[in-house]
Amino acid sequence: MNGFSFAQQRYDAVSRFFHWTFLLLLTVEFLIAWTMPDIHKGTLPKGLISWHLFLGTFILAMALLRVLWRLTHAAPASLPMPHWQELAAKITHGLLYVILIVLPLMGWANASSRGWDVKLLGLLSLPALSPKGSPWGLEIGDIHQAVAIGLLVLVGLHAAAAIFHHWILRDGTLARMLPAKK
Numbered sequence: 001m002n003g004f005s006f007a008q009q010r011y012d013a014v015s016r017f018f019h020w021t022f023l024l025l026l027t028v029e030f031l032i033a034w035t036m037p038d039i040h041k042g043t044l045p046k047g048l049i050s051w052h053l054f055l056g057t058f059i060l061a062m063a064l065l066r067v068l069w070r071l072t073h074a075a076p077a078s079l080p081m082p083h084w085q086e087l088a089a090k091i092t093h094g095l096l097y098v099i100l101i102v103l104p105l106m107g108w109a110n111a112s113s114r115g116w117d118v119k120l121l122g123l124l125s126l127p128a129l130s131p132k133g134s135p136w137g138l139e140i141g142d143i144h145q146a147v148a149i150g151l152l153v154l155v156g157l158h159a160a161a162a163i164f165h166h167w168i169l170r171d172g173t174l175a176r177m178l179p180a181k182k
């Protein structure tokens with residue numbers, strides 16, 4: 001028993017759907033990123049690279065929808081906890097949302113500077129975010145990789161905090177992101 005039974009303190013179903021779908025999407029995107037061939041000057045966006053762009057642009061679209069949903073639907077009131085924990089959670093969540101948008105944009109800018117046609121769902125051509133051959137667009141590829149690692153570290157801290165709340169503090173935090181038990 002986690003001392004948790006207030007239905008009103010759960011995230012709504014759409015927020016929960018977004019939350020766990022992102023865990024799945026990001027897991028697949030990282031697996032693709034780490035198995036796709038190295039990208040050099042003149043590499044074409046084929047095979048796993050094109051899957052990385054396909055899923056990456058889908059993640060961007062989903063992230064925009066998720067942020068829009070969050071801006072129009074408040075989170076449930078925070079559980080009682082020390083101020084520093086509440087602040088740490090707010091900062092982490094805010095940073096996660098920012099990275100979910102900025103990271104794919106950087107990948108997109110890098111792809112544009114390589115002269116690749118970036119498409120949403122492989123269908124709708126998106127505008128180039130940087131001119132072909134642009135030095136900053138090429139540089140941003142390395143930053144894209146570094147920020148991806150930053151995202152991984154942050155998600156690791158976030159998941160560790162959730163597990164700490166669940167198993168050590170037993171305060172019902174994890175249940176806020178799960179459907180109510182029948």
Ligand code: HEM
Nearest residue numbers: 029033039053056057059104107108110111141142145148
């Ligand atoms: C949240 C979504 C994304 C994640 C988590 C992600 C993650 C990564 C990671 C980890 C790498 C490094 C791969 C390695 O170690 O070799 C990478 C490289 C790359 N990604 Fe993404 N990516 C995302 C979205 C995108 C999008 C939307 C695009 C383009 C439309 C993109 C284009 C690229 C390119 C071109 C590289 C190679 C960069 C270079 O070598 O200079 N990524 N991505």
Ligand code: HEM
Nearest residue numbers: 022023026070075089093096097155159162173174176177
């Ligand atoms: C095993 C992995 C994960 C676990 C156990 C987990 C658990 C949780 C829990 C319990 C909450 C609710 C916190 C609260 O009530 O204050 C939460 C919120 C959140 N999680 Fe996760 N999470 C995981 C992975 C992820 C991933 C991959 C992302 C995306 C990058 C993410 C982004 C967020 C965000 C942005 C919030 C804040 C929601 C809001 O208030 O708007 N989480 N997570």
